[in-house]
Amino acid sequence: MELAVASQWAEIIGLVTILSAAVYSWIQIRELKKVRQSTAALSLAELFQSPDFSSGLIQLTHQPSNIDSWDKFIEYHGEKWPQALSVMTTWESLGALVHRGDLQFQLVYDLFSGLIMFHHETCQPIIIEDRKSGGDTRFEWFTWLSERIEEYENSQTIVRAAHIEYKDWNPKTK
Numbered sequence: 001m002e003l004a005v006a007s008q009w010a011e012i013i014g015l016v017t018i019l020s021a022a023v024y025s026w027i028q029i030r031e032l033k034k035v036r037q038s039t040a041a042l043s044l045a046e047l048f049q050s051p052d053f054s055s056g057l058i059q060l061t062h063q064p065s066n067i068d069s070w071d072k073f074i075e076y077h078g079e080k081w082p083q084a085l086s087v088m089t090t091w092e093s094l095g096a097l098v099h100r101g102d103l104q105f106q107l108v109y110d111l112f113s114g115l116i117m118f119h120h121e122t123c124q125p126i127i128i129e130d131r132k133s134g135g136d137t138r139f140e141w142f143t144w145l146s147e148r149i150e151e152y153e154n155s156q157t158i159v160r161a162a163h164i165e166y167k168d169w170n171p172k173t174k
Contacts, residue, residue, distance in 0.1 A: 040103055044111055047090065056083030060119050068125035088123060088142060091116050095141030098148070105148065110162070113149045120146035 047053050059080050067073050074081045094112070097103040108116075120127075120142060130138045 037104060037107075041107055044094075044103075044107065052083050052086065053090070055080055056085075056087035057115065059084040060087045060122065061115070063122050065122045066125065068129050070126065070130070073126055087119065088139065091119060091145060092139055092142040095143075095145030098145060099141065105152070108145070109149060109152065113153075116142075117146050117149055 059077050063073075063076060063084065067076055073084070077084045091112075094103065094108050094116075098105050098108055123139075123142075127139045127143065
């Protein structure tokens with residue numbers, strides 16, 4: 001075999017190898033994204049299993065909407081105020097993670113949308129008061145996420161609860 005023919009074959013083999021590696025890498029990246037999304041979904045679902053988070057959810061859900069200062073917040077929640085605050089900071093974190101693309105909006109919406117909107121409305125007086133002394137960045141992502149959820153719900157023709165929307169759903173069979 002001549003040297004010129006051998007070099008052409010080597011170039012073809014090299015090109016096929018590079019293209020194969022690119023396709024393989026693309027497939028692996030897609031799989032890694034799926035794994036990351038599944039892990040994030042599982043982590044979010046595990047929040048409900050945490051006794052402290054569940055306690056905070058209950059505390060914040062039953063909080064009156066006229067609490068407009070941290071002193072009143074701490075007084076109302078008593079020794080459980082850290083759990084209630086933890087829920088607010090969780091919503092704050094989820095907002096930032098959704099904005100960065102680290103969490104899918106639809107996942108957060110499906111799991112927490114009602115709670116996020118309700119808690120934001122309930123905590124709005126505290127947030128507004130806190131921003132007067134601490135600036136607009138106080139609970140900025142909590143507010144952002146609540147507003148995105150509201151916009152999403154307003155853009156839908158019919159927003160229904162999952163047990164109504166998917167009442168006829170059946171798992172896929174193999």
